[in-house]
Amino acid sequence: MPSETEITDWFKELQDNICDGLEKLDGEVSFHEDMWSREGGGGGRTRVIRNGALIEKGGVNFSAVEGHMPPELLKVLKVETETSKKISFYATGVSIVLHPQSPMIPIIHMNVRYFQMSNGLWWFGGGIDLTPHYVDLILAGDFHRHLKKVCDKHHISYYPEFKKWADDYFFIQHRNESRGIGGIFFDRLKEKGGFTKLQRFNFVKEVGNAFVPLYTHQVNNTRKLDYGQNELNWQRLRRGRYVEFNLVWDRGTKFGLETNGRTESILMSLPPQADWEYCFSAEANSAEEKTLNKLKKGINWIDLF
Amino acid sequence: MPSETEITDWFKELQDNICDGLEKLDGEVSFHEDMWSREGGGGGRTRVIRNGALIEKGGVNFSAVEGHMPPELLKVLKVETETSKKISFYATGVSIVLHPQSPMIPIIHMNVRYFQMSNGLWWFGGGIDLTPHYVDLILAGDFHRHLKKVCDKHHISYYPEFKKWADDYFFIQHRNESRGIGGIFFDRLKEKGGFTKLQRFNFVKEVGNAFVPLYTHQVNNTRKLDYGQNELNWQRLRRGRYVEFNLVWDRGTKFGLETNGRTESILMSLPPQADWEYCFSAEANSAEEKTLNKLKKGINWIDLF
Numbered sequence: 001m002p003s004e005t006e007i008t009d010w011f012k013e014l015q016d017n018i019c020d021g022l023e024k025l026d027g028e029v030s031f032h033e034d035m036w037s038r039e040g041g042g043g044g045r046t047r048v049i050r051n052g053a054l055i056e057k058g059g060v061n062f063s064a065v066e067g068h069m070p071p072e073l074l075k076v077l078k079v080e081t082e083t084s085k086k087i088s089f090y091a092t093g094v095s096i097v098l099h100p101q102s103p104m105i106p107i108i109h110m111n112v113r114y115f116q117m118s119n120g121l122w123w124f125g126g127g128i129d130l131t132p133h134y135v136d137l138i139l140a141g142d143f144h145r146h147l148k149k150v151c152d153k154h155h156i157s158y159y160p161e162f163k164k165w166a167d168d169y170f171f172i173q174h175r176n177e178s179r180g181i182g183g184i185f186f187d188r189l190k191e192k193g194g195f196t197k198l199q200r201f202n203f204v205k206e207v208g209n210a211f212v213p214l215y216t217h218q219v220n221n222t223r224k225l226d227y228g229q230n231e232l233n234w235q236r237l238r239r240g241r242y243v244e245f246n247l248v249w250d251r252g253t254k255f256g257l258e259t260n261g262r263t264e265s266i267l268m269s270l271p272p273q274a275d276w277e278y279c280f281s282a283e284a285n286s287a288e289e290k291t292l293n294k295l296k297k298g299i300n301w302i303d304l305f
Numbered sequence: 306m307p308s309e310t311e312i313t314d315w316f317k318e319l320q321d322n323i324c325d326g327l328e329k330l331d332g333e334v335s336f337h338e339d340m341w342s343r344e345g346g347g348g349g350r351t352r353v354i355r356n357g358a359l360i361e362k363g364g365v366n367f368s369a370v371e372g373h374m375p376p377e378l379l380k381v382l383k384v385e386t387e388t389s390k391k392i393s394f395y396a397t398g399v400s401i402v403l404h405p406q407s408p409m410i411p412i413i414h415m416n417v418r419y420f421q422m423s424n425g426l427w428w429f430g431g432g433i434d435l436t437p438h439y440v441d442l443i444l445a446g447d448f449h450r451h452l453k454k455v456c457d458k459h460h461i462s463y464y465p466e467f468k469k470w471a472d473d474y475f476f477i478q479h480r481n482e483s484r485g486i487g488g489i490f491f492d493r494l495k496e497k498g499g500f501t502k503l504q505r506f507n508f509v510k511e512v513g514n515a516f517v518p519l520y521t522h523q524v525n526n527t528r529k530l531d532y533g534q535n536e537l538n539w540q541r542l543r544r545g546r547y548v549e550f551n552l553v554w555d556r557g558t559k560f561g562l563e564t565n566g567r568t569e570s571i572l573m574s575l576p577p578q579a580d581w582e583y584c585f586s587a588e589a590n591s592a593e594e595k596t597l598n599k600l601k602k603g604i605n606w607i608d609l610f
Contacts, residue, residue, distance in 0.1 A: 264584050
């Protein structure tokens with residue numbers, strides 16, 4: 001059974017590997033690192049990148065925090081406990097959001113995490129999702145096919161289940177619009193139904209390791225595409241939607257901000273710049289309208305072509 | 306006792322008067338109007354302004370909505386009711402947010418509202434607050450003095466009470482920073498302690514009528530100030546904070562988005578453009594740093610000079 005140290009060390013290593021991979025992909029800039037510690041216990045290693053050849057603003061964060069379980073968290077998690085017993089927790093993981101310079105390149109997000117409590121409960125969670133400013137159906141298919149391959153190696157039920165979970169999670173309810181083309185999302189994966197802790201950990205590792213190849217494929221197929229002011233304007237409006245999702249609906253962000261997390265690390269997910277326009281509507285048959293028409297739940301990206 | 310029709314008509318008139326006043330102040334553009342109706346009952350008149358000489362993006366919204374009380378609202382309002390009885394509600398008001406072109410001119414917000422339920426409960430609420438990109442202590446004093454004068458005409462306890470309420474409400478908790486220099490905020494003002502419904506209504510009217518003179522004074526004292534790229538960059542960062550407050554902490558925005566309000570009317574409050582920069586820090590002794598040092602609760606703006 002993997003220990004919390006083993007899991008933590010692996011997440012640190014993942015952060016290193018992803019930063020290396022992204023620096024190579026960018027080719028120009030490197031990550032700036034901030035170490036921070038948390039009053040209640042633990043801390044993190046926030047790495048941010050700014051004004052690269054490829055990435056305009058992004059972060060690859062590792063954290064490992066511990067302490068007494070805040071009562072609001074016990075409530076959210078629906079964990080029943082005797083009030084006399086104090087429960088402590090340990091949480092570690094890696095979180096990534098990258099906003100590229102070019103509107104032709106998608107925004108990407110990944111999070112992999114492990115959580116345990118002193119009452120013996122533990123679980124893994126995570127997800128990867130892609131937010132193209134312009135949806136390319138072939139590249140969207142590639143993204144989902146790759147994720148399905150990763151999932152299928154572990155269980156045939158994983159991809160359909162976690163793909164649906166992502167559709168439901170990465171959804172901007174007040175716009176009735178998906179954040180992007182989804183991906184996979186999973187939470188509270190415990191030892192059950194024949195899955196051991198080691199198997200769950202191996203799945204999470206595979207998801208983490210998939211990040212650089214997944215994004216490299218998207219980047220290499222879009223980075224040479226031309227764009228102009230129209231595409232940049234559209235990118236800023238889509239970034240506005242990204243802000244809306246993260247600040248209004250993303251449970252991780254909301255919980256972090258409400259419980260005194262490190263604000264600058266949590267909000268590294270926000271774009272460098274975002275625009276809002278009252279009642280924007282895309283031109284009929286434009287690339288922007290075609291993208292909007294694809295920001296829906298339940299699309300089977302794999303069999304679209 | 307003012308009837309709901311009387312109150313509603315007055316809010317409509319207020320919207321007209323404020324739009325007139327702002328068009329004169331801007332001098333170049335006029336408001337675009339959208340009428341909308343709500344599935345559950347009622348509707349609104351959203352008026353937006355864009356790319357004016359003075360205002361870059363702003364809205365002056367009137368709405369009057371009615372219907373069955375959503376259970377989540379009863380819960381939020383802590384209204385106890387027999388489950389067998391269906392309660393209906395009626396809510397009307399005017400909401401304003403203006404983002405000026407010049408970073409030297411403050412952002413302003415006002416909301417005045419009336420709410421009633423079929424069980425006989427009713428109340429007024431509202432508030433005005435100012436968010437200068439650069440805090441000018443004299444103009445901040447003028448703003449608060451004017452509000453105090455408005456309040457004092459109704460009750461000597463109003464200004465100190467509602468000023469503190471604004472300090473607590475317009476606060477970005479995850480930044481430990483006030484949104485701006487505050488103003489006044491009040492909610493659930495009912496008939497009690499010698500205040501009749503008519504008196505409460507008269508107070509709300511006076512707050513509404515104060516809007517144009519208040520903002521005109523701020524604008525006329527700042528619109529001729531020079532600025533450059535540095536001030537525009539700072540303005541966009543401050544607009545980022547405005548977005549954070551509105552999407553993370555503003556109860557009205559959150560409630561509207563979560564209960565299927567008209568998204569475009571609710572989010573007219575967002576700026577045309579906002580920036581985020583990881584761990585931004587203002588230069589020592591700069592105008593930006595001086596402003597940050599004033600974004601705190603509990604400042605007595607009136608007696609500062």
